[in-house]
Amino acid sequence: MKLITATSLAIVMAIAGVAAQAPTPELGVLAPSNLSKPRPAPPFTVTGTWFIDLQFPGSWQFGPPYPKLTADAQKHFDAAQKARAEGKVYRDDIGQCWPAGVPMIMTRVWSIAMVQLPTVVYMVSGFMNSLRIINMDGRPHTDPDLLVRTANGDSIGRWENDALVIDTVGFKGDHHWIASGIPASDALHIVERVKLVGPNGTKMQIEYTLTDPKSWEGEWKVTKQWNRVDARDMEIAEVECLPDLNSHIPSTQSKENVR
Amino acid sequence: MKGFQRFRRFQGFQAFVGFAVLAIAAPALAHHSAAGIDRSKTVTLAGTVKQFGWQNPHSWMEVDVPGDNGVVTTWKVEMTSPAFLIRAGWKASTVKPGDKVTVKVFPLRDGDPGGLFQSVTFADGSTLTERPAIARQP
Numbered sequence: 189m190k191l192i193t194a195t196s197l198a199i200v201m202a203i204a205g206v207a208a209q210a211p212t213p214e215l216g217v218l219a220p221s222n223l224s225k226p227r228p229a230p231p232f233t234v235t236g237t238w239f240i241d242l243q244f245p246g247s248w249q250f251g252p253p254y255p256k257l258t259a260d261a262q263k264h265f266d267a268a269q270k271a272r273a274e275g276k277v278y279r280d281d282i283g284q285c286w287p288a289g290v291p292m293i294m295t296r297v298w299s300i301a302m303v304q305l306p307t308v309v310y311m312v313s314g315f316m317n318s319l320r321i322i323n324m325d326g327r328p329h330t331d332p333d334l335l336v337r338t339a340n341g342d343s344i345g346r347w348e349n350d351a352l353v354i355d356t357v358g359f360k361g362d363h364h365w366i367a368s369g370i371p372a373s374d375a376l377h378i379v380e381r382v383k384l385v386g387p388n389g390t391k392m393q394i395e396y397t398l399t400d401p402k403s404w405e406g407e408w409k410v411t412k413q414w415n416r417v418d419a420r421d422m423e424i425a426e427v428e429c430l431p432d433l434n435s436h437i438p439s440t441q442s443k444e445n446v447r
Numbered sequence: 448m449k450g451f452q453r454f455r456r457f458q459g460f461q462a463f464v465g466f467a468v469l470a471i472a473a474p475a476l477a478h479h480s481a482a483g484i485d486r487s488k489t490v491t492l493a494g495t496v497k498q499f500g501w502q503n504p505h506s507w508m509e510v511d512v513p514g515d516n517g518v519v520t521t522w523k524v525e526m527t528s529p530a531f532l533i534r535a536g537w538k539a540s541t542v543k544p545g546d547k548v549t550v551k552v553f554p555l556r557d558g559d560p561g562g563l564f565q566s567v568t569f570a571d572g573s574t575l576t577e578r579p580a581i582a583r584q585p
Contacts, residue, residue, distance in 0.1 A: 275556050277480040298504075315504065368480070421530065427503040436500055436507040438523040438561025442483040 217308035217325055225325075227306055231350050232384045234302045234309060237417050237424070238392055240295050244413035248295040250367045250396075255404040261371055267446065268369025277445040278369060284440065285429035286363040289339030290356060290378060291396055293318045295412055301424045309345060309352075314424035322354050329357055337374060339364055352382040366398065366408075373402035390416045483556050484563045490554045492522050496546040501539040504528050508542060508564070510550055523561040524552055527577050534579045541575065542567070 215222035240248050257265055264279070271278035282288050288296060298314035311320040322345040329335075330342045335358045342358030361374030381395040391413055398408040434440040494512035506526040511519045526532065529539075542548070547570045552562030568574045 272482060275482060275485070277482045280480045283480060421534065425503060425530065427528075429504070433502070433505070436509070436523060437505055437525045438555055438559060439481060439483040439525060439563070441561075442555055442557045442559070444483060444557045 214327075215325075217305070217323060222307050222325055223305060225306075228347070230304070230306075230347055230352075232352075232389060233304045234352065234382065234384075234392065235304045236302060237422055238300045238302060238414040239417045239422060240297060241391065241413040241415050242297070246410065246412065248297055248412075250291065250295070250398075250408075250410055251370070254367070254370065255406060255408040257370065257404050258402060261403040264371050265369040271446045272368070275444070277439075277442065279365070279447065280440070280445060281363040281365065283437075283445075284434070287316065287318055287339035289359065289364045289372065290320065290341055290343075291380075291398070291410075292366065293320075293340065294394070298427075299417060299422050299424050300414070309354075312424055314427060316427055316429055317424070329355070332358075337361065341376070341378070348381075350383060354378075354380040354382065356380070366403075371403055373400055375402045376400040385413075392416070481563065484553050485556045486553045486563075488554055489565065490552050490562060492524075492548075492550045492552065494519075494522070494548065494550075496542055496544050496548055497521055498544060499542040501529055503530075506532055508550065508567075510548065512560075520560050522550075522552070524550060524564050525561070526564040531577060535577050536575055546570070 217223075242248060254265075268278040277283070282292075287293070293313050293315065294300065294311075296313060296315040300314065301312045303310045305324075307323070307325040309320075309322040309324060311322070312318070313320075318340060320340045320343060322343040324345045326346075327344060329344055335342055337358050337360040339360055341356040343354050343356040345352055345354045347353070356378040357376075359372060359374055359376045361372065361376070364372040364376075366372050377399045379397040381397075383393050383395075385391045385393050393411060393413050396408075396410045396412070398410070399406070492510050492512045494510045497509040497511045498507075499509075500507040506529055508524040508526065510522045510524060512522055513519050529537070549568040551565040551567075553565060554562040564577060566574055566576045
């Protein structure tokens, strides 16, 4: 009897010891105890539906002007220019259902739904329902050894005075373009300074600082603007690039496309 | 209240200007580059609707067009998204297989039977495009 009691006690103590040593699980962004942590009130909310302002200088495109490209990137750029001059399409990966990726997904001419919570900002593009997750709970970027690289990258955000600053790394680095013929690599790093401007915060500006030493030199700065769109028919909808889509969209199948 | 009404009218104006610009910016609406489309030419297709896809991100139409030699060629016509077609007066039931139509397209540069939609004229003479027929109200 004494042996059984001693054995049971040892097992209980061992379990308690393991429990004491196990790290406390980190809270997810939607955990109520994470959402309810005391934090300073944000200066604004981006919650709403936004649409790229096509009348703002530069409209929906990144460049021109372009930064000084690396030799490898310049080859792509020159090939794209040549294709364009010949009326051909160069490496139209989006047309083949590859995700546009950040930053281009932000300026597709489709609405973007944004939902801001104290711990996270979710952005869902009406274009292929591409999801961006901007973690705002103070965590650092994901450990590179654990990171799953994606087209939209690994984003963390923080408030700096009147701006939401989003830092994004961890891009996949293939089939990803900033503009036609300008490739994004896995070294792409993007900082976005988000501000609300205009009457009643009805416009949003994002100042992009793009660096990618494998594709261009230095910082590439671009500012884009969006309009808040409140009408029901501007909401996002379910949109997928399905396997049979392009069989009905002849220009994606053109023999003259440069793959 | 008047200020609010003015704001709503401003929103409506913004939306109208926005859609007018969108009509011009059609390539950016697409999920693909439109460089393979020859916008300097228009091809008129007189035929019968084979299929109509009311689908995101693009709607599409297939039109069977009889040639002079009696051979029927199926033309693939790419269109914008249902959201924009609705603003131009379209519904899912607007076009049905078997409808006799005249469709204008910007053709593919490579000569294949396909192109980018411009307009459709139905047997009753009515015509639809992808542009909003009237300025949207707020």
